[in-house]
Amino acid sequence: MANASNAGSDWNAGSGYERLGVAPIINAAGSITRLGGSRTRPETLELMSRAAQVMVNIDDLNRAAGKELARLTGAEAGFVCSGAAGGLVLQAAAVIAGSDPARMRQLPDTDGLRNEIVIHTMHRFPYDQAYRAAGARLVEFGDYLFAHPWQLEGAINERTAAVAYLVAPFSSNKVLPLERVCQIAHAHDVPVIVDAASMLPPRANLYRYLRDGADMVVYSGGKGIRGPQGSGILVGRADLIEAAAAQANPAQFLGRGMKVAKEEVVGLVASLAAFVEEDEAAEMDAYRALVQPVVDALVELPGLRVTLEHDSVNYLIPQAAIHFTDDWRGPSRDAVAAALEQGNPQIHLQQLAGPRELAVDPLNLTEEEVETVIRRLREELTRPPSP
Numbered sequence: 503m504a505n506a507s508n509a510g511s512d513w514n515a516g517s518g519y520e521r522l523g524v525a526p527i528i529n530a531a532g533s534i535t536r537l538g539g540s541r542t543r544p545e546t547l548e549l550m551s552r553a554a555q556v557m558v559n560i561d562d563l564n565r566a567a568g569k570e571l572a573r574l575t576g577a578e579a580g581f582v583c584s585g586a587a588g589g590l591v592l593q594a595a596a597v598i599a600g601s602d603p604a605r606m607r608q609l610p611d612t613d614g615l616r617n618e619i620v621i622h623t624m625h626r627f628p629y630d631q632a633y634r635a636a637g638a639r640l641v642e643f644g645d646y647l648f649a650h651p652w653q654l655e656g657a658i659n660e661r662t663a664a665v666a667y668l669v670a671p672f673s674s675n676k677v678l679p680l681e682r683v684c685q686i687a688h689a690h691d692v693p694v695i696v697d698a699a700s701m702l703p704p705r706a707n708l709y710r711y712l713r714d715g716a717d718m719v720v721y722s723g724g725k726g727i728r729g730p731q732g733s734g735i736l737v738g739r740a741d742l743i744e745a746a747a748a749q750a751n752p753a754q755f756l757g758r759g760m761k762v763a764k765e766e767v768v769g770l771v772a773s774l775a776a777f778v779e780e781d782e783a784a785e786m787d788a789y790r791a792l793v794q795p796v797v798d799a800l801v802e803l804p805g806l807r808v809t810l811e812h813d814s815v816n817y818l819i820p821q822a823a824i825h826f827t828d829d830w831r832g833p834s835r836d837a838v839a840a841a842l843e844q845g846n847p848q849i850h851l852q853q854l855a856g857p858r859e860l861a862v863d864p865l866n867l868t869e870e871e872v873e874t875v876i877r878r879l880r881e882e883l884t885r886p887p888s889p
């Protein structure tokens with residue numbers, strides 16, 4: 503009996519990860535799901551633990567939460583989905599089946615339904631499998647360098663359910679602007695569905711895509727807004743959001759496998775409210791203060807160009823970027839990144855900006871972790887070549 507009452511006592515201290523033998527890592531790569539996503543807001547977690555103890559009608563909760571998402575984003579309607587990826591499945595289900603129960607039941611079999619989702623070739627990426635999970639057939643237009651309006655026109659036909667549009671740091675800037683895509687699609691009565699999962703902050707991106715004409719937009723709840731890790735935000739046109747919600751949990755349709763817990767629903771809405779109210783300039787100053795020491799510590803290494811970057815395209819929050827120039831004589835960029843990843847603790851840097859750069863993204867870092875990152879970077883960058 504003593505054993506039974508003591509069972510699990512190890513879980514009552516620390517993070518629980520030690521109990522499983524899983525070591526903490528340093529995530530200087532941003533809101534990457536594989537590296538933990540982001541640090542959930544502490545007040546959100548407290549709210550969630552209270553909300554988890556109370557039973558509510560989930561349909562009522564989903565409707566009320568959706569209204570609040572709509573209010574916070576200026577959309578007609580909203581729905582809390584299971585991560586942005588779950589939102590992509592619901593976007594496709596909504597544009598293919600609408601709110602027709604027979605069609606909803608038929609998915610992911612889309613025989614006889616309008617099932618084509620038109621997408622820039624430049625926007626193809628692994629997450630677009632989420633659209634196919636609902637039975638969509640992806641129809642590409644343009645190539646890897648160019649896309650012309652006539653190519654989009656040519657891809658739209660009577661089987662087109664939607665045009666999909668990706669907005670992400672480092673995705674191609676050669677695509678047609680969203681506004682233009684919406685004009686063309688709408689002229690054919692075709693909705694435009696947007697994946698903007700990782701585009702928050704800046705907060706302006708909460709309103710921008712709908713203003714450009716998008717019919718539905720998804721954002722991740724577990725990235726920059728620091729809501730529940732498994733949550734997402736789906737907002738847009740009322741009839742489409744209604745169709746998405748009709749196919750999601752608790753309804754027993756395609757979206758049932760992407761359940762969002764009641765406390766996550768509340769936690770996501772509260773996190774978004776907190777995010778919207780926050781002073782963005784102060785938040786960015788804090789990120790800048792965190793990574794400036796990285797710049798200061800490395801700026802004198804000859805052959806590296808170390809800069810503080812912050813823009814609206816590639817570096818959505820301030821980051822310390824290390825550019826490996828032609829004059830660099832030390833270990834390669836890849837060798838440095840690999841050494842940090844294999845060290846103890848593992849340190850993961852942001853590597854999206856191309857083959858000659860590494861960056862330190864402060865989203866998930868404490869001051870202490872930044873010091874460790876600097877120490878390990880200096881060690882690896884100044885390591886003499888092995889004989």
Ligand SMILES: *Cc1c(COP(=O)(O)O)cnc(C)c1O
Pocket residue numbers: 535584585586587588629668669670697698699700721722723724733734
């Ligand atoms: C992160 C990401 C997703 C998935 O978001 P989750 O909330 O983790 O499901 C989808 N699309 C893009 C562009 C992303 O960056």
